[in-house]
Amino acid sequence: xxxxxxxDLHKIYTMxxxxxxxxxxxxxxxxxxxxxxxxxxxxxxKSTLMNLLGCLDRPTSGHYVLxxxxxxxxxxxxxxxxxxxxxxxxxxxxxxxxxTSALENVELPLxxxxxxxxxxxxxxxxALELVGLGDRMDHHPNQMSGGQxxxxxxxxxxxxxxxxxxADEPTGxxxxxxxxxxxxIFQKLSDTGMTIVLxxxxxxxxAWARRIVWMRDGHVxxxxxxxxxxxxxxxxxDPGLSLGVP
Amino acid sequence: xxxxxxxxxxxxxxxxxxxxxxxxTLGVVxxxxxxxxxxxxxxxxxxxxxxxxxxxxxxxxxxxSGAHRAGGASGxxxxxxxxxxxxxxxxxxxxxxxxLAAAGLRGNxxxxxxxxxxxxxxxxxxxxxxxxxxxxxxxxALFTAVDVEAxxxxxxxxxxxxxxxxxxxxxxxxxxxxxxNVPFQVVGVLAKKGQSPMGQDYDDAAFVPESTFQRRIRGGxxxxxxxxxxxxxxxxxxxxxAEAELRALLRxxxxxxxxxxxxxxxRNLAELASAREESTRTLTTLLASIAxxxxxxxxxxxxNIMLVSVTERTREIGLRMAVGARPRDILAQFLVEAFxxxxxxxxxxxxxxxxxxxxxxxxxxxxxxxxxxxVLLAVGFSAAVGVVFGLYPARKxxxxxxxxxxxxx
Numbered sequence: 001x002x003x004x005x006x007x008d009l010h011k012i013y014t015m016x017x018x019x020x021x022x023x024x025x026x027x028x029x030x031x032x033x034x035x036x037x038x039x040x041x042x043x044x045x046k047s048t049l050m051n052l053l054g055c056l057d058r059p060t061s062g063h064y065v066l067x068x069x070x071x072x073x074x075x076x077x078x079x080x081x082x083x084x085x086x087x088x089x090x091x092x093x094x095x096x097x098x099x100t101s102a103l104e105n106v107e108l109p110l111x112x113x114x115x116x117x118x119x120x121x122x123x124x125x126x127a128l129e130l131v132g133l134g135d136r137m138d139h140h141p142n143q144m145s146g147g148q149x150x151x152x153x154x155x156x157x158x159x160x161x162x163x164x165x166x167a168d169e170p171t172g173x174x175x176x177x178x179x180x181x182x183x184x185i186f187q188k189l190s191d192t193g194m195t196i197v198l199x200x201x202x203x204x205x206x207a208w209a210r211r212i213v214w215m216r217d218g219h220v221x222x223x224x225x226x227x228x229x230x231x232x233x234x235x236x237x238d239p240g241l242s243l244g245v246p
Numbered sequence: 247x248x249x250x251x252x253x254x255x256x257x258x259x260x261x262x263x264x265x266x267x268x269x270x271t272l273g274v275v276x277x278x279x280x281x282x283x284x285x286x287x288x289x290x291x292x293x294x295x296x297x298x299x300x301x302x303x304x305x306x307x308x309x310x311s312g313a314h315r316a317g318g319a320s321g322x323x324x325x326x327x328x329x330x331x332x333x334x335x336x337x338x339x340x341x342x343x344x345x346l347a348a349a350g351l352r353g354n355x356x357x358x359x360x361x362x363x364x365x366x367x368x369x370x371x372x373x374x375x376x377x378x379x380x381x382x383x384x385x386x387a388l389f390t391a392v393d394v395e396a397x398x399x400x401x402x403x404x405x406x407x408x409x410x411x412x413x414x415x416x417x418x419x420x421x422x423x424x425x426x427n428v429p430f431q432v433v434g435v436l437a438k439k440g441q442s443p444m445g446q447d448y449d450d451a452a453f454v455p456e457s458t459f460q461r462r463i464r465g466g467x468x469x470x471x472x473x474x475x476x477x478x479x480x481x482x483x484x485x486x487x488a489e490a491e492l493r494a495l496l497r498x499x500x501x502x503x504x505x506x507x508x509x510x511x512x513r514n515l516a517e518l519a520s521a522r523e524e525s526t527r528t529l530t531t532l533l534a535s536i537a538x539x540x541x542x543x544x545x546x547x548x549x550n551i552m553l554v555s556v557t558e559r560t561r562e563i564g565l566r567m568a569v570g571a572r573p574r575d576i577l578a579q580f581l582v583e584a585f586x587x588x589x590x591x592x593x594x595x596x597x598x599x600x601x602x603x604x605x606x607x608x609x610x611x612x613x614x615x616x617x618x619x620x621v622l623l624a625v626g627f628s629a630a631v632g633v634v635f636g637l638y639p640a641r642k643x644x645x646x647x648x649x650x651x652x653x654x655x
Contacts, residue, residue: 056568056648077572084570095565095652099262111255112247112570156569 001068003032003164003195004053009062011048011218022048023059024218030197032163035190037209038199039232045218046199047168053197054089054166055082066164084113088157090198092169094149096141096156102128103137106156113160127155131185147178154185158194165189167198171205183208187228203232247575249582256583259555270551271591273544274631278595278624279602280537285620286603288530290613295526298441299519305345305482306378306515307489309337309475309496327470328509333499334475341495343488345480348375349456351473353464357452358424359411366407367451368425370459370473376402376436378478386419386434389455397457401430405438405449428462430454485516538627544591545631552584552639563643564651577644584636585629592628596621 011023023045030036040046051057052064055071058079063072066086074082083089096105106124115123128137131151141149150170157165167186171179179202187208190196200206208228214221214235222235247255260267311328337347351370356363369375372394376382389400403411403418412418418432439448454463464472479488489512496510556563563576600616607614 051649054568056652077574080567080570080572080575083568089568091568091652095561095568097562097565100258108566109569111251112566112572112575114247160570 002029003034004064004066005029006049006052006064007062009049009052009064010060011045011052011057012060021218023052025062026215026218026220028213028220028223030195032195033190033193034195034197034211035186035209035228036197036211036213037206037226037232038197038213038215039201039203039206040215040221041201043217044215046215048218049215050166050168050197050199054087055079056089080112084109085160086162086164088154088160088162088165090150090153090157090165090167090170092172094141094146094153094173096149096152098142099140101138101140102133102144102152102155105141105152106159108156109160123159124155127159128152130158130188131155145178146174147181150174150178150182151185154182154189158189163195165194165196167196169199169201171200171202179205206232247571247578249578252575252578252582253586255579256586259559259579259583260586266551267587270548271544271587271594273547274541274588274591274628275544275595275598277537277541277544278592278628279599280540281534281624281627282596282599282616282620283602283606284533284537285530286599286614286616287606287612288526288533289615289617289620290607292523292526292530293615294613295522296519299515299522305479305485307477307479307485307492308513308515309477309492310511310513311471312509312511326509327472328500329471329475329496330469331471332469333496334471336495336499337475337477337492341488341491343480343484343491344477346374346378346478348372348378348476349471349473350375350476351456351459351464351471353459355426355452355463357407357411359418359421361413362411364407364410366404366410368401368459368463369451369453370456370463371453371476372456375453375476378476379439381439382437383434384437385417386432388434389453394455394457397461398455399428399430399458399462400433400455401425402434402436402453403432404436404451404453406447407450407452408432408435425452425454426463482516485514489514541624541627541631544628545588545635548584548588548632549635549639552580552636553642555583556580556639556643559643560646560651560654563646564648564654567646567648568652573644576646577640580640580643581633581636584640585632588628588632588636589625592625595628596624599624 006026006028009023009026010021013020013022026045026049038046038049048057052059059072063070065071066082069082071079071082097108103121103124106127107120110120110123125134125137128134131154133148133151133155136144136148141152144152171182174182183205186196186198198209206212207230210226210228211224212226212232213223226232309329312326334347334349337344348371353368354365355368356365357368373388373390376388383402388402389398393400401423408418411423412421418435421432422429423432424430436449442448460468477488477492479485492512493508497508500509502509566576603614603616606612
């Protein structure tokens with residue numbers, strides 16, 4: 001059984017009179033332990049797909065099964081619970097709580113999971129040590145570099161040991177050196193068996209992944225295995241869809 | 247997330263923005279302080295009225311000649327003399343619910359001692375009067391029935407008069423004073439009585455035997471009583487019954503037709519006291535309602551700031567939801583925050599209100615009385631303000647969509 005499976009997923013936004021088909025029939029299956037990069041230009045629907053996979057949003061139609069549970073049928077409370085237990089999310093903008101120490105930021109998901117204070121501390125320390133911030137637990141976000149902040153965010157995403165890590169442009173706000181550092185951590189997590197799905201438009205970031213999914217106009221354009229480290233190329237373009245593309 | 251954690255998170259949010267939190271609670275602080283201070287002063291005024299009526303004698307009835315018309319009261323009563331000495335005798339002997347009765351003949355007179363002179367109210371009466379008014383002497387003694395019989399030239403002075411006529415340290419008892427140029431010997435000085443509910447000084451008075459008053463100070467008609475008749479009912483509860491019996495007796499003695507108006511009037515002080523209390527209670531209610539309005543305004547201030555806070559922290563709410571906060575966790579967080587703000591404001595308000603009441607009563611000599619009820623009420627109300635006015639912003643926060651909240655700029 002795959003870790004997650006989406007079948008014929010549609011997401012349609014209505015803006016006034018016009019319908020925007022952000023996802024138009026996406027099907028995808030992810031096995032446990034995979035390291036996938038979802039690529040595509042902006043507006044291709046990759047962020048929408050990410051939000052649906054992250055249980056932050058519900059599809060217009062189609063279904064989504066995560067660890068045998070039909071997430072697309074869950075209510076708001078159950079979705080919150082799923083986000084808490086099954087999924088770790090890393091954002092482009094870090095989204096750390098200001099004026100709050102790294103340790104307390106990492107503890108946040110455990111707070112909503114009802115974990116006791118002592119256990120929260122222990123697990124948060126461990127997560128921070130894993131991302132190499134064992135010596136900065138008391139620092140506040142404004143005392144840290146972008147790369148360090150994103151590492152705190154990764155620690156927060158993995159502290160509940162969710163099994164699935166979703167990252168939406170995790171290096172989008174970082175310079176090359178910090179990007180490399182972050183991808184190194186993803187690589188390390190992947191090696192421990194964590195399933196990782198990340199969205200990016202940078203080829204050298206996607207190059208770390210072992211499977212690459214290209215999206216365009218709400219469809220999956222190609223879905224191929226990839227040798228980590230080898231260059232990433234856009235798929236051969238279907239002449240029918242190539243109009244206007246340079 | 248359990249309640250303890252929720253409170254901790256809310257407290258952190260409050261302390262993160264100390265100045266704003268303080269300004270937010272200020273509305274509730276002032277509201278609660280106003281309620282406490284106003285009610286303390288109102289209750290104090292009520293207690294004062296009760297006390298002054300009690301000092302007058304709670305089972306006291308006063309009968310005056312002449313018709314008592316509402317609105318034109320003083321014009322009617324006493325303007326035409328109808329009460330006779332025989333009426334007084336009948337009141338003493340024929341009405342069972344009357345314990346004691348005494349005439350009070352009143353006039354203003356100049357009282358002169360060796361040292362000073364002072365214009366005061368001189369009352370001609372009998373020894374029963376002091377019993378009816380529950381008014382003992384501190385120095386010397388009261389005049390007696392024998393003095394009344396003999397029309398002795400003796401006088402009992404109120405505290406104020408004694409203080410005006412005699413210097414500190416000298417004993418007035420035994421000394422001579424002249425009242426309208428007639429020499430009187432001071433036999434006693436009365437205990438301090440204080441003020442009447444209308445603010446009149448009871449102690450600014452002198453008392454002489456009624457017979458002496460008629461003979462030496464104001465002549466008048468011998469048959470009629472030129473003043474009032476003071477009556478003590480057998481008990482406080484009996485005043486209404488006594489009033490009815492007195493009315494029946496006097497109407498009968500004055501041979502009034504059933505349709506005719508009374509040619510006398512009876513003031514029942516117990517009734518007057520309760521009417522007075524009623525009016526101070528109304529005042530208290532009025533003051534308290536104004537204060538409650540300011541508390542309400544304080545609540546709206548909290549709501550306003552909470553709404554701002556929700557907007558400002560939209561991204562934080564989105565993040566909390568993304569890592570697993572349920573809508574009710576967010577609701578609880580903001581509700582507890584509003585609740586803590588208003589309850590904290592309430593606590594500061596109580597201290598401030600008690601202090602303000604203390605200060606006002608010291609400054610203006612207003613009596614005050616703090617009842618625990620009102621403190622509890624103010625605390626309860628401020629907590630309720632927090633919940634009621636915090637609910638709308640908290641619900642708004644909990645209904646946010648996680649994605650929209652995360653993307654909020």
